Amino acid sequence: LEAQGNWADFKGSTGNLLVPGGTVRSKTDAFGLFTGQIGYAWNNVLLYAKGGAAVTDRNYQFLAPGGALASSTGYDTRWSPTVGVGLEFAFSQGWSLGVEYNHIFEDTHGATFVTPAGVGVAGFHTGGDTDMVLGRLNYKFGGPIIAKY
Template identity: 50%
Template sequence: MPFDAAGLPAGVYPKAAVVTSPFYDWRSGFYFGINGGGGFARKCWELVTDAFADLPGSEGCHNPSGDTLGGQVGYRWRSANWVFGVEGQGNWANFSGSNISLLFAPDSNRTRVDAFGLITGQIGYAWNNILLYVKGGAAVTRDSYHAVSGATGLVLASASETRWGGTVGAGLEFGFAPNWSLGVEYNHLFTGTRNVNFTDPTGAFFQTETINQGVDLALARLNYRFGEWGAPVTGRY
């Protein structure tokens, strides 16, 4: 039987190697991670009453903005290409801003969002190592307020509150190793309208303001994932 230069029988050729695409396993399990990014709020103040019997009215609006850093922990489970999850998230924030009062110019109104938290459910669809999801649930913010003298720069009155509401959002996550994923996420927080009581530096009543708020967040996220019941993930990716 004649042989070719490769030592194979003439007319017989080696089979081409079968190349398989990598597969990321979004298996059920716990995960935790960190996140960071930025956000802004929308704050409008309206005077209800004050210690000086001034007439009520709108004081104007401003958009506190800034940076945020925090963490998240959650659990996901998969059914075919669908991925479901629950998650808790807590963040420090520094969203600050101000405007000149429309009623008491040149005095100004200042707002800072100091922190926020989210408790959400998720539903997503996975294509290999790409996960697209939507989320929704409860939100809470910690806010502080200051009425500032335009003449001296001193704080005339201040207040703080913890405000509960709801949130909706969406995200895109990319699995780059068996246990690791990177993602980006957007959330909008609906925290409604509240009456907030201000006190002066002595603790005496100063004014009541009706303040509404909405918050928008853009975050980058890094997650480390365990297998079901905390076992490390060992599948291919």
């Protein structure tokens, strides 16, 4: 079992179909993964698959032509299922390097965008899945202490 929390700066954007020249932007500031893992180890290498839950903190914005903020959803914390695979290599006592792929299933959901003047506009659907590749440097705390004489 594993829990990991990460600050992030994931951004994406696309053209705004309602306002020609405008942009719809999404930003994820943080995510957490709570997963179980199963894998196979040989010598100092571990190959594993994982699955569980993810939590993300995401904001969607409408930008007017020229980039001025027209409206925003504010930050929304959402729970979603996640799956992934990884490969980890232990290179020293307690230390390992790994690479991991994760897919977060973030379905679209209804959103209310609020203008800087405080006017809310409802009826939009936002969201989408997130794919990410993480590089990891791990240190394992604890474990048996073996006295040598």
